[in-house]
Amino acid sequence: MRRSRYGAVPTGLLIALLLTSLAAPIVYADSHTDDSGSESGRSYQIVQGTQVLSVEPLSGDEPVEEFYDYRHPYVGSRDDPSWGRSFSSVGTTDYQRDDTSILMLYEGPQGVSLVAVHDKYHEEPSQGTAGGSLSWTVGGLPESGEWAVLDDEYGWLTTNESKDDIFRLDAGHRAGAPGNDGAPPVGTDALLSWVWTTGRSDGVAYRGLETDASIVINPAFNNESYHRYADDRRPDVPPDRPGANAGYNGIVDNWDVVVPSSGDDDVEHIELDSLEEPVAIRSTSTPPTPRSVSLEASRIDPGDTAALSATIENPGSTEWTYEAQLRVYDTNLRTKTVTVPAGEERTVEFTQQFGEAGRYEIGVGNEQTTLTVGDPDASTDESPFDDPDEADDTEGADGTDDRIPGFGPVAALVALLVVAVGAKYRTGS
Secondary structure, X not given: OOOOOOOOOOHHHXXXXXXXXXXXXXXXXXXXXXXXXXXXXXXXXXXXXXXXXXXXXXXOOXXXXXXXXXXXXXXXXXXXXXXXXXXXXXXXXXXXXXXXXXXXXXXXXXXXXXXXXXXXXXXXXXXXXXXEEEEEEEXXXXXXXXXXXXXXXXXXXXXXXXXXXEEEEOHXXXXXXXXXXXXXXXXXXXXXXXXXXXXXXXXXXXXXXOOOEEEEEEEEEHHXXXXXXXXXXXXXXXXXXXXXXXXXXXXXXXXXXXXXXXXXXXXXXXXXXXXXXXXXXXXXXXXXXXXXXXXXXXXXXXXXXXXXXXXXXXXXOOOEEEEEEEEEOOEEEEEXXXXXXXXXXXXXXXXXXXXXXXXXXXXXXXEEEEEEEXXXXXXXXXOOEOOOOOOOOOOOOOOOOOOOEOOOHHHHHHHHHHHHHHHHHHHOO
16 A cells, blocks of 8 residues: 555544635735834835835934944044945945935934935945936925934045035034035925945935924936036036046936835835835824715615715824725725825725625724615625726725635635545545
8 A cells, every 4th residue: 555645634624624614704815004113103104106105114222323334534533433435334235235225214212314325335346336326305304303424424524625425405404414515406405416436325314203294305316416427418517527437427226215124134125116206204193094984875785886985184294195995894905095184184985896785894994884785684605795896096096906815615615625535545545
């Protein structure tokens, strides 16, 4: 008798699994909503167009200056921990990538900071890619914030050197900066423009996001940046350093958000959709919540469509993009996004067909109401949820049905019978 390594499936186990599958409801995958925030309980999000990222800050015991670890030789003494010739962020090399600009939030003992690092530092420059250029105009900086790191700032620290980068800061947003290169464009808080060469990085850290804020970055990458060495694309402006080498004129291909990872890696890179669209970095202690939900009709016939409206209220002092999930009991059916200005409210509308009679608790967030479909005492073997109206759409909604069918009773029965027959076959001679 030949016996395989697969043992027989006990009859009692098959019966238990079968009964469980028959009693269990059909379950659908939840739409992902990450209510991430800092250790202090604040919520953060990064938004670009329809891309909404709920962000948890990286955290550490050191201030953001040490986390970033910007090195240059103009700190006064070789004994200073910041002394070095990298002109780059040495502390964030594990997160850096060649030809990529990264955004992240960092929470240290002095608060939460917005950190950006452009490109990747290599101890041996020849191992890196060509440097590049990019610029930001920035608005919405918190009044209580400060520049923890301006990379590169060394030109303000010595009379013998001129720095490559340009930082023009509004009078109300110069805290922490050792210098200033002039006024930014009207209506903005800062103009930050960087150039760097092969094997180096550039960047910034701005501390003060433990208050309600919405920082908006308008980017200009590569040839579109405010200044770019050896660049003659503007015929009415003399080229910036026309004799500079090609090591300054590489291309930044990606713009990533770096967040803590729930997997084996320490962090995860999430690529932003565009190098051209503005990005908002938002912080709040009171994100929007549903204030009420209501049905157009509290009773419908089987096969009819229910229409539900949810009022989303934002009690905070900064606008927020809220992800509203339509749910029946604990099953999330779909998600729509809506941006709610500070102190205001917005309405999100859903439609959903119901194919089976019964009473259903339907709602958004913690708000719910009861929908009666046909005769609630009647029962069938049909799925209670029919295909939703694909034309149903609101701001930011993808218009798709996010449900993924799980095992229904019939499918489970067939699968178990197949397992049983297979087990019997394997254990035979």
